[in-house]
């Protein structure tokens with residue numbers, strides 16, 4: 001059996017979980033094993049139906065009165081107890097914040113190794129996995145040993161695909177035994193920060209500045225362009241390190257990953273750690289004084305020139321076409 | 327008063343296309359400097375601020391080759407008081423082996439009189455991105471662990487930690503001693519000062535040679551992903567390019 005740990009939001013299956021189940025189903029088929037899923041807090045019928053569509057034949061619906069808020073160690077403890085009964089060959093989760101965290105706890109509780117952010121898996125006595133390293137700029141082939149293989153699946157690396165035919169599904173409730181210790185780290189509060197502004201992660205257009213912006217004030221024209229386009233403003237790490245913009249605006253390996261229709265990168269050199277954050281963009285327009293800058297190999301379009309001249313010119317041209325005078 | 331340990335990992339400072347050594351075991355670092363992850367830089371800054379505010383001792387630790395003393399000195403330049411090098415002979419240690427060695431070092435420090443109230447790490451290492459050393463260390467030491475933290479307050483012997491989620495924050499609370507793994511953005515690290523540089527040279531570095539445990543995750547080789555380079559279509563130079571660029575925006579339907 002292969003077990004997948006499910007994440008969902010208000011009865012909707014998480015996209016990353018769907019990707020994980022797709023890889024899990026292929027692995028299960030190769031091994032001639034069934035695919036099972038663990039759902040915390042009981043499985044709503046609409047989720048059960050989606051899980052069956054992805055080829056899941058057994059659902060463990062975990063019910064416990066103290067699982068109302070997220071508690072990573074408790075999640076891992078539940079899966080550990082299901083593992084003891086079901087004896088799976090592998091347990092998988094999405095390479096999301098929670099997925100990686102819960103699986104790391106499971107590794108710690110069981111003493112088993114855990115391989116994060118896998119993109120390919122070949123079963124065997126040990127599994128041969130390909131994993132994403134360096135935020136996705138380098139791949140590692142690794143062997144994972146241990147009686148049960150613990151894996152997470154890299155986000156956006158496997159296309160979510162339903163099974164040719166839905167599986168016949170059986171749902172069983174599972175009541176775990178949890179101690180205070182399992183629940184000592186849990187979400188005690190949630191703070192909403194809905195600001196009405198387009199967020200970087202979801203924006204259709206992103207305008208960003210790098211060291212080439214020169215100063216915090218250098219972002220003025222970028223803000224203006226973003227305003228005209230309904231875009232979010234991003235930046236590179238050189239900018240956040242200098243304190244010109246808050247870290248929330250940083251795009252890249254240790255910042256936000258974006259996937260807009262178009263990304264307009266101004267005065268950004270295009271270091272690998274920046275590119276992993278913006279490679280999900282449909283189109284990239286680079287504005288840079290250096291025609292040889294590495295960003296030119298990631299961009300579809302380029303304007304060679306000083307961003308302090310080009311960006312105001314773009315704003316003026318947009319206003320002109322809209323019939324608004326400066 | 328509190329004692330804080332920060333764990334950092336030495337990694338090559340790559341920026342452009344990565345080349346590998348012929349055996350595909352390492353990044354070819356002949357022309358590269360070494361650094362530690364932005365997450366860990368923030369962990370160092372957080373520790374220095376906590377000691378400034380509460381008093382106590384800050385210790386920075388790394389597991390790596392002799393050459394990794396460089397990043398220990400860098401961290402001491404930023405204000406960490408002393409350092410521990412867990413010296414390895416060759417190759418990367420997997421997360422299980424790394425965690426076991428860190429646990430051993432924490433216990434040795436405790437036996438020698440420094441019990442840590444807080445152990446800070448990065449949420450994930452810059453290179454391997456294993457997402458687990460902090461949790462494994464916490465588990466063996468019997469400590470609570472909060473990961474991915476972007477705001478930390480120490481309040482009455484409790485760590486109150488915030489993690490960013492879609493549309494807001496999740497708040498976690500854990501009694502000290504605890505392990506907290508942090509993300510870049512939790513603070514804005516200071517720049518090294520001249521005084522920092524001068525005093526760092528005099529700060530002590532302790533060395534231990536840990537036994538390598540069997541972690542069970544074995545690197546076979548690195549692979550450079552197939553290159554997806556396009557050559558950008560140059561729309562023009564300077565302000566003259568604006569009309570063509572705005573045409574493009576119109577074509578893409580974002581105007």
Ligand SMILES: Cc1cc2nc3c(=O)[nH]c(=O)nc-3n(C[C@H](O)[C@H](O)[C@H](O)COP(=O)(O)OP(=O)(O)OC[C@H]3O[C@@H](n4cnc5c(N)ncnc54)[C@H](O)[C@@H]3O)c2cc1C
Pocket residue numbers: 209210211212213235236237238239250251252253254255256266267268269270271272273274277287288289290293305306307308339340341361362363364452
């Ligand atoms: C582990 C790790 C993680 C990292 N994570 C991230 C991350 O998440 N995000 C990130 O961005 N970086 C990250 N970095 C840093 C990254 O390696 C680069 O240092 C950084 O992206 C460089 O920022 P930059 O392009 O703004 O600056 P630079 O590399 O200095 O480039 C400035 C560019 O601006 C151009 N320019 C200068 N003046 C002008 C002008 N007037 N008009 C137009 N163009 C001009 C120059 O030609 C140059 O191309 C990380 C590094 C490490 C080691």
Ligand SMILES: Nc1ncnc2c1ncn2[C@@H]1O[C@H](COP(=O)(O)O)[C@@H](O)[C@H]1O
Pocket residue numbers: 333334335336363365366387388389390421424446447448449450451452454455456457458459460
């Ligand atoms: N070799 C090492 N030496 C010191 N700390 C490490 C080492 N490897 C990992 N860590 C710490 O553990 C964190 C998570 O690493 P990982 O689980 O490998 O992604 C890192 O950000 C470091 O703080």
